[in-house]
Amino acid sequence: MTIQTWLAQATATLESAGISTSRLDCLVLLSDSLEKDKAWLLSHPEYEIQGSEVKILNNKVAQRAKHVPLAYIRGHAEFYGREFAVNTHTLVPRPETETIIDLIKALPLRHPELVSGSMRGDIRSSEVPHGSRLGGRDDSEIVIADIGTGSGAIAITAKLEFPNAQVIATDIDQNCLETAQVNAQALGADIIPLQGDLLQPVFDLKLDTCNLILLCNLPYVPDNFHINRAATHEPHHALFGGPDGLDLYRKLFTQTANLSRPPHYILTEALPTQHKALAEIAKAAGYTLEKTDDFIQLFTLENN
Numbered sequence: 001m002t003i004q005t006w007l008a009q010a011t012a013t014l015e016s017a018g019i020s021t022s023r024l025d026c027l028v029l030l031s032d033s034l035e036k037d038k039a040w041l042l043s044h045p046e047y048e049i050q051g052s053e054v055k056i057l058n059n060k061v062a063q064r065a066k067h068v069p070l071a072y073i074r075g076h077a078e079f080y081g082r083e084f085a086v087n088t089h090t091l092v093p094r095p096e097t098e099t100i101i102d103l104i105k106a107l108p109l110r111h112p113e114l115v116s117g118s119m120r121g122d123i124r125s126s127e128v129p130h131g132s133r134l135g136g137r138d139d140s141e142i143v144i145a146d147i148g149t150g151s152g153a154i155a156i157t158a159k160l161e162f163p164n165a166q167v168i169a170t171d172i173d174q175n176c177l178e179t180a181q182v183n184a185q186a187l188g189a190d191i192i193p194l195q196g197d198l199l200q201p202v203f204d205l206k207l208d209t210c211n212l213i214l215l216c217n218l219p220y221v222p223d224n225f226h227i228n229r230a231a232t233h234e235p236h237h238a239l240f241g242g243p244d245g246l247d248l249y250r251k252l253f254t255q256t257a258n259l260s261r262p263p264h265y266i267l268t269e270a271l272p273t274q275h276k277a278l279a280e281i282a283k284a285a286g287y288t289l290e291k292t293d294d295f296i297q298l299f300t301l302e303n304n
Contacts, residue, residue, distance in 0.1 A: 001054050003030065004045035010061045017065035025070055029060050032074060067229035079153040082160070084183045089175035090151040091238045099296040100215055100267050101157050104144070107213070107265060143210040145170065145263075147198055147252065148218050150238065152180025152191065158215065159189040166210075167191045170201045198248065199255040212263040214256075218248040220270040245271065249278055253285035262286070266299045 007026055014022030027038050033053055034041070041047075049057070060073050071077035071092040076085050079093035080101055086092055142165040146155035155169035169191050171177050177193045184191050194201035198218075219238055221227060222245040231239065241248050249268060256262050266287060270278050275297055279289045287299035 001049050001051075002045060003041055003047045003049060006030070006049055006054060006057065007041075007045075010057070013061055013065055017067070019064060019067070025064055026061065028070065029057060029064075029073070033057055068233050069230045072233065077151075077153075080157045080161075082157065082187060084151050084153045084156070085179060085186070086151050087175075087179060088233070089173060089235060090179050091234050093151060093153040096295045097154065097217055097269055099293050100154060100217070100269065101161060103267060103291065103293060103296060103298050104158070104213060104215070104265070105161065141209075141211055142166070142213065143168065143207060144213045144215060145199075145202055146215045148172075148216065148238075148248075149180050149193075150176050150217075152176075152183045152193075154215050154217060155180065155191050156184050156187055156189040159184075159191050160187065168194060168202060168205075170194045170196055170198065172197050198252050199259065203255075203258050203260075205260070207259065207261050210261070212259070212261060214252075214263045214266040216249070216252060216266060217269040218252065220245040220249070220274060244277065245274055246277060246281060250281055253281050253287070256285055262301055264301055268297050268299070269295045270297070271295065 007023070007030065010026040010029075011023045014025060019025060027041060030041055031038055033056065034049070036044075063073050064070060069092050071086050072088060075087070076083045077092050078084075080098050084093060142162065144155070144158045144162070144165050145168040146152075146158065147170050149155050149169035149171045152169055155167050158165070159167040167189075169177070169180050171180070171193075172195065174195055177195055180191070181193055183189075184193075199214075219241040221239045221241060223240050223243055225240075225245070227239065249270070253266075256266075266282065268278060272295065275292060278297060279299075282289065282297075282299045286302050288302050289297060290300045291298040
């Protein structure tokens, strides 16, 4: 079967299933299969696809027709310009979440100090000049904790963007942590995976002399919220956050009181309609809203 014929048939199948990106999805699957870019595929419409390959491709199209996310079918998704393995244990990384990385790059370190001591022997001692920013060279006193890491996309990206910072990745699901470790190895990122409920794995770590930053893309979809069909294939517990979607954020901000030193900054992701309520939750825990960018909110410790 030629590329032209297969593309026409596969696109029609997805269109009839209500997939709005039907042709693009077919091109992506074909590009993966033949290891050719889209420009090559479109310029070689008469190229013959092997019968065995057609069968594999048709199976993938059948999955997509059931609105299985394309990332699950491919086994990977892009985040901040890098490829991450994903599976049905993890959420598919969303483009809007990349704003978290952009925001922490611009964070001013208002109280830089000399680090003494270590966490698991990993934190390196270094004096950070006053007024330096996280995206610069002097980020070695920073500890970044990605809470509810899933595939590890946020934690690993943070480590690769700020290589001198220590990065912790927590998740209650061991399957997610295993996926995160696979991604960390593949991308050469040295992160510290810890299993437990939100901040619980961090309680016993010695963070007294560190500037702790929490990155939190927790489940925030309200229980009665209508999600698209593709999202129904993602893990329910990683999407829904209670009646108003903020149950886990309430728990997280309550847990900050149990840390050896409160985080300087907490970045969260939630629906814009939830931002006012989330800011009130943060305020009750001693955090002030400093900035909002699309889905992301940046909270600063009061009197920081």
